[in-house]
Amino acid sequence: xxxxxxxxxxxxxxxxxxxxxxxxxxxxxxxxxxxxxxxxxxxxxxxxxxxxxxxxxxxxxxxxxxxxxxxxxxxxxxxxxxxxxxxxxxxxxxxxxxxxxxxxxxxxxxxxxxxxxxxxxxxxxxxxxxxxxxxxxxxxxxxxxxxxxxxxxxxxxxxxxxxxxxxxxxxxxxxxxxxxxxxxxxxxxxxxxxxxxxxxxxxxxxxxxxxxxxxxxxxxxxxxxxxxxxxxxxxxxxxxxxxxxxxxxxxxxxxxxxxxxxxxxxxxxxxxxxxxxxxxxxxxxxxxxxxxxxxxxxxxxxxxxxxxxxxxxxxxxxxxxxxxxxxx
Numbered sequence: 159x160x161x162x163x164x165x166x167x168x169x170x171x172x173x174x175x176x177x178x179x180x181x182x183x184x185x186x187x188x189x190x191x192x193x194x195x196x197x198x199x200x201x202x203x204x205x206x207x208x209x210x211x212x213x214x215x216x217x218x219x220x221x222x223x224x225x226x227x228x229x230x231x232x233x234x235x236x237x238x239x240x241x242x243x244x245x246x247x248x249x250x251x252x253x254x255x256x257x258x259x260x261x262x263x264x265x266x267x268x269x270x271x272x273x274x275x276x277x278x279x280x281x282x283x284x285x286x287x288x289x290x291x292x293x294x295x296x297x298x299x300x301x302x303x304x305x306x307x308x309x310x311x312x313x314x315x316x317x318x319x320x321x322x323x324x325x326x327x328x329x330x331x332x333x334x335x336x337x338x339x340x341x342x343x344x345x346x347x348x349x350x351x352x353x354x355x356x357x358x359x360x361x362x363x364x365x366x367x368x369x370x371x372x373x374x375x376x377x378x379x380x381x382x383x384x385x386x387x388x389x390x391x392x393x394x395x396x397x398x399x400x401x402x403x404x405x406x407x408x409x410x411x412x413x414x415x416x417x418x419x420x421x422x423x424x425x426x427x428x429x430x431x432x433x434x435x436x437x438x439x440x441x442x443x444x445x446x447x448x449x450x451x452x453x454x455x456x457x458x459x460x461x462x463x464x465x466x467x468x469x470x471x472x473x474x475x476x477x478x479x480x481x482x483x484x485x486x
Contacts, residue, residue, distance in 0.1 A: 209273075209276060210276070212280070212282065215272070228258070270452070288331055293360070297356055304323045304336055304364075305323060305485075307485055310322075312479060330355055332389075339354075340354055350372065361401050365398065366411055369385060384417065393413060403442055405425065408424075419450050421448065421449075423445045423447075425457075455472040456469055456470065456471055
């Protein structure tokens with residue numbers, strides 16, 4: 159299946175630039191990825207018919223997602239086939255069907271979310287020009303300053319999140335990036351440990367070049383979901399904070415299709431925010447979201463000269479508040 163998907167990606171790319179016809183690409187994608195007919199029709203569209211490269215990526219991602227749901231269901235059927243008890247066997251199949259339905263429902267919701275993001279960003283391909291000579295080592299954007307040795311401590315409902323701006327750098331896609339260590343502690347135990355990579359261009363935009371993320375349970379790594387790096391497997395860096403923020407602006411903050419697709423829209427520049435660390439006026443307010451999690455939505459507040467001071471989960475209404483800043 160993996161080899162087929164890789165072939166499908168090539169066909170889609172050739173189709174996007176007009177090297178192969180829609181008919182050829184549709185047939186190739188169907189043979190390579192074994193998509194259902196409805197998904198094959200999506201994958202066979204050219205970029206214009208899909209709403210530009212952005213829409214085409216959303217359509218092909220939908221087909222890949224549905225194909226994955228079908229693949230998981232086939233494996234589940236094989237597992238259920240080895241359940242001898244009839245009632246248990248039927249229950250196994252029923253659970254597998256429910257999981258397939260839920261997975262496909264998520265695929266559809268992700269597709270709709272990607273379409274909305276395309277409407278905000280425009281139909282063009284997301285392929286920012288990155289020239290290492292355009293970047294500087296210091297990150298001094300007033301709404302996202304990252305001074306080495308600074309430690310931001312946030313209070314979560316059941317623990318803390320500690321963000322440390324290290325003195326280390328890592329070269330990613332040719333750009334020297336500042337390494338930021340983010341450590342989340344819930345109920346006294348580390349549940350997530352992440353290294354984030356940022357760089358600022360000469361215009362003042364702060365770019366996000368990737369993350370190495372680990373999810374932990376009882377001190378053991380149980381997942382690395384969400385990890386990505388610009389320049390690997392088609393991933394692109396995104397703008398975490400623009401040099402000249404304006405209400406209505408929307409940016410991709412990261413882009414690794416199917417893995418990391420966070421985005422944010424600026425909704426205000428005059429917010430008043432009160433957190434344990436202090437009271438701030440004229441804060442920047444954003445709506446943060448990801449097509450990968452269509453039901454998730456956060457409001458984030460950034461104070462000039464400080465950075466992120468408050469995150470509010472708009473689903474649970476939980477707050478993550480800045481409680482102190484240390485310098486080492």
